[in-house]
Amino acid sequence: MPRPRFEKLPPERRAHILEVAAREFGALGYEGASLNRILEKAELSKGAAYYYFDDKADLFLAVVQHSMEQLMLVAQLRPEELRADTFWDVARATYRRQFLIFRQHPWLMGVARAVWTLPAQLREGGPLAVLFEQGQSVSRAILERGRELGVVRDDVPVELLVEWVGAIDGTGDRWLLANWERLDDEALQRHADLVVDGFRRLLTPAQPGGKS
Structure with missing residues (x-):
């Protein structure tokens, strides 16, 4: 899961990073997604990325959780x-x-x-x-x-x-x-x-x- 410091980013910045990553994972799947391409589009350096996430798998997990939360906000019972x-x-x-x-x-x-x-x-x-x-x-x-x-x-x-x-x-x-x-x-x-x-x-x- 993302490190606690990721939660300290402004909500808009967090959402932008996760949605950029979501588009990459969604288009190419987990195996085909490029971490470097995600970081470039999210305007995030590799050093900063590892400050927030352990690795590509950790980022993917954060994206899945973010996606589920977005659905729950609208469609929760x-x-x-x-x-x-x-x-x-x-x-x-x-x-x-x-x-x-x-x-x-x-x-x-x-x-x-x-x-x-x-x-x-x-x-x-x-x-x-x-x-x-x-x-x-x-x-x-x-x-x-x-x-x-x-x-x-x-x-x-x-x-x-x-x-x-x-x-x-x-x-x-x-x-x-x-x-x-x-x-x-x-x-x-x-x-x-x-x-x-x-x-x-x-x-x-x-x-x-x-x-x-």
């Missing part, structure tokens, strides 16, 4: 504010906002592509895994709130539900990345609706007679 009658409507609206943010800020989609093309051991272990665990923690809190409200099934361990949701979400993201160039705003919204409908069908408690 606060579990304690969810209600039974609007639970799925709020989930659908949240996913729609996320995908439209990708459209407005293509570098965010590029970072997502760079993450998904990393070798599995880099996504699932080490510092980057911490960010995925944070995402799972948010998912778990939402699912537990859904159980409290009676809109999420309670016949399956919550950790298994988290894995199921992650599988649908990851599959949806990979499809989105593969088809991104040919999707307009309407298609993005339709994809968001399909992903959330998959969650709803999987998670809604069974009704009498076995229907969900």
